[in-house]
Amino acid sequence: MKNYVGLIGLAVMGQNLALNIARKGYSISVYNRTPDRTKEFVEKRVKEEKIYPYYDLKSFVESLEKPRKIILMVKAGQPVDDMINELLPYLEPGDLIIDGGNSYFKDTSRRIRELKEKEILYLGMGVSGGEYGALHGPSLMPGGTKEAYKLVEEMLLKIAAKTEDGPCCTYVGDDSAGHFVKMVHNGIEYAIMQLIAEVYDVMRKVLNMTSEEIGDVFQTWNNGELNSFLMEISYKIMRRKDEETGKPLVEVILDKAEQKGTGKWTSQTALDLGIPTPTLNMAVEARIISHFKDLRVNLSKTLPVPKENLSLNREELIRDLEKALLFGVFISFSQGLWLIDEASKTFNYNIDLSEVLRIWKGGCIIRAKLLNFLREIIKENPQNANLLASEKAVNFLKDKIESAKRISNLGKLTGIPLLCLNSALDYYFALATENLPANLIQAQRDFFGAHTYERIDKEGIFHTEWEKLE
Ligand SMILES: NC(=O)C1=CN([C@@H]2O[C@H](COP(=O)(O)OP(=O)(O)OC[C@H]3O[C@@H](n4cnc5c(N)ncnc54)[C@H](OP(=O)(O)O)[C@@H]3O)[C@@H](O)[C@H]2O)C=CC1
Numbered sequence: 001m002k003n004y005v006g007l008i009g010l011a012v013m014g015q016n017l018a019l020n021i022a023r024k025g026y027s028i029s030v031y032n033r034t035p036d037r038t039k040e041f042v043e044k045r046v047k048e049e050k051i052y053p054y055y056d057l058k059s060f061v062e063s064l065e066k067p068r069k070i071i072l073m074v075k076a077g078q079p080v081d082d083m084i085n086e087l088l089p090y091l092e093p094g095d096l097i098i099d100g101g102n103s104y105f106k107d108t109s110r111r112i113r114e115l116k117e118k119e120i121l122y123l124g125m126g127v128s129g130g131e132y133g134a135l136h137g138p139s140l141m142p143g144g145t146k147e148a149y150k151l152v153e154e155m156l157l158k159i160a161a162k163t164e165d166g167p168c169c170t171y172v173g174d175d176s177a178g179h180f181v182k183m184v185h186n187g188i189e190y191a192i193m194q195l196i197a198e199v200y201d202v203m204r205k206v207l208n209m210t211s212e213e214i215g216d217v218f219q220t221w222n223n224g225e226l227n228s229f230l231m232e233i234s235y236k237i238m239r240r241k242d243e244e245t246g247k248p249l250v251e252v253i254l255d256k257a258e259q260k261g262t263g264k265w266t267s268q269t270a271l272d273l274g275i276p277t278p279t280l281n282m283a284v285e286a287r288i289i290s291h292f293k294d295l296r297v298n299l300s301k302t303l304p305v306p307k308e309n310l311s312l313n314r315e316e317l318i319r320d321l322e323k324a325l326l327f328g329v330f331i332s333f334s335q336g337l338w339l340i341d342e343a344s345k346t347f348n349y350n351i352d353l354s355e356v357l358r359i360w361k362g363g364c365i366i367r368a369k370l371l372n373f374l375r376e377i378i379k380e381n382p383q384n385a386n387l388l389a390s391e392k393a394v395n396f397l398k399d400k401i402e403s404a405k406r407i408s409n410l411g412k413l414t415g416i417p418l419l420c421l422n423s424a425l426d427y428y429f430a431l432a433t434e435n436l437p438a439n440l441i442q443a444q445r446d447f448f449g450a451h452t453y454e455r456i457d458k459e460g461i462f463h464t465e466w467e468k469l470e
């Protein structure tokens with residue numbers, strides 16, 4: 001008897017995804033580069049499940065029914081190419097490789113191209129939900145050919161998270177569409193995490209709230225419009241005590257945020273495609289700035305930061321923070337969706353944004369109650385991916401903008417950096433501005449480089465001789 005599917009890479013994600021697949025009734029062969037990890041997995045975590053370990057790639061591939069379906073859950077980058085190259089001698093035309101890691105979408109396009117020549121099918125599949133999601137139901141974002149997707153559709157729908165709107169898996173689109181959407185998902189994830197961190201900073205520094213008190217506020221918010229996975233884990237984090245010191249664990253964690261690349265790729269891609277995503281970009285910048293801990297410690301002793309003593313109403317401020325956070329989260333999603341839509345047109349992905357929002361509703365890290373509302377907006381006007389153009393968005397943001405402004409001003413008065421919130425506000429103001437000062441930019445460009453400009457009062461391209469050249 002051959003096994004239905006194979007999975008390579010038994011770290012956090014691979015182990016849990018393999019268990020999830022097996023628990024849905026599929027027999028699965030597993031392989032990991034380091035054999036000890038495979039042994040440990042099978043000994044410690046596999047019980048009744050039809051999970052079969054292999055210690056060499058040839059017998060792993062031979063254990064699979066044809067056409068073979070092999071999921072890669074290995075480190076993104078070169079390891080994916082290495083594994084594909086090691087697998088190729090054992091594969092036949094019609095076999096399918098599914099890359100479930102956080103691969104860069106351009107790598108995925110290249111791999112699809114290269115493997116097509118060998119008649120090997122390939123899906124680039126974003127997986128979101130961390131280890132819990134992988135085990136109990138992640139959000140799955142597969143992209144590639146329909147033919148490849150059809151081979152595994154039934155299994156993917158079974159292992160994905162479920163919501164009232166169906167399984168959190170859909171055929172996202174052609175080529176690297178799946179990995180593109182997962183990349184932007186992560187860009188939005190970075191922004192929401194940073195926005196939550198910023199309101200946390202205000203609460204602890206301006207209101208002198210304890211971590212436990214902040215946890216209580218976060219929990220209350222999680223019962224309302226801000227209901228989301230990231231809000232939920234944040235209140236749980238606030239309450240966790242460090243076993244060694246008895247202090248809230250969050251208070252003994254060093255303030256240097258790491259990153260593996262997906263947020264940075266989102267910003268780089270947005271710049272390449274010419275779509276503004278300042279809030280997502282600022283979340284990346286915030287992580288980069290956080291990394292300069294020693295420099296910050298030194299500069300904090302020398303750089304003057306004027307701070308005002310303010311008498312504030314705690315309840316009012318907390319209400320403002322909640323609304324400001326909602327404002328920032330909405331803006332972050334709207335920037336990400338616009339980027340996905342532009343990529344869909346540029347790369348012919350054919351992505352249905354409403355479906356993307358649907359499959360983000362469950363299992364994934366950015367799942368949030370707000371997604372229902374965003375879907376309503378997109379469904380109302382599928383041709384316009386810019387959420388801010390909808391009347392619903394105008395009404396939603398109307399009562400949040402003042403709160404966001406007050407929090408932003410408070411940040412200035414107290415010297416608290418609010419990179420994401422401020423950028424969300426400025427993005428909103430910029431898009432709501434008929435006359436930006438870009439006329440001066442054009443004049444400057446024309447002055448020093450004869451780059452020309454357009455005029456507001458007549459058609460054409462113009463150049464001025466700003467100074468006589470001798
Ligand atoms: N952790 C998370 O929350 C999430 C992770 N992802 C993505 O899923 C993928 C797997 O993530 P995660 O489980 O965290 O594991 P890691 O990203 O830490 O990768 C570890 C796995 O990759 C294997 N590996 C590394 N280099 C090679 C190589 N050159 N050849 C073969 N195998 C190699 C390791 O094998 P060995 O044991 O031999 O070292 C191990 O199985 C990554 O792309 C990640 O970005 C996606 C969503 C969430």
Ligand SMILES: O=C(CO)[C@H](O)[C@H](O)COP(=O)(O)O
Pocket residue numbers: 102127128129130186189258259260261262263365
């Ligand atoms: O994809 C994920 C969640 O959706 C992974 O957890 C990823 O590692 C998060 O990105 P980073 O490590 O850069 O914070």
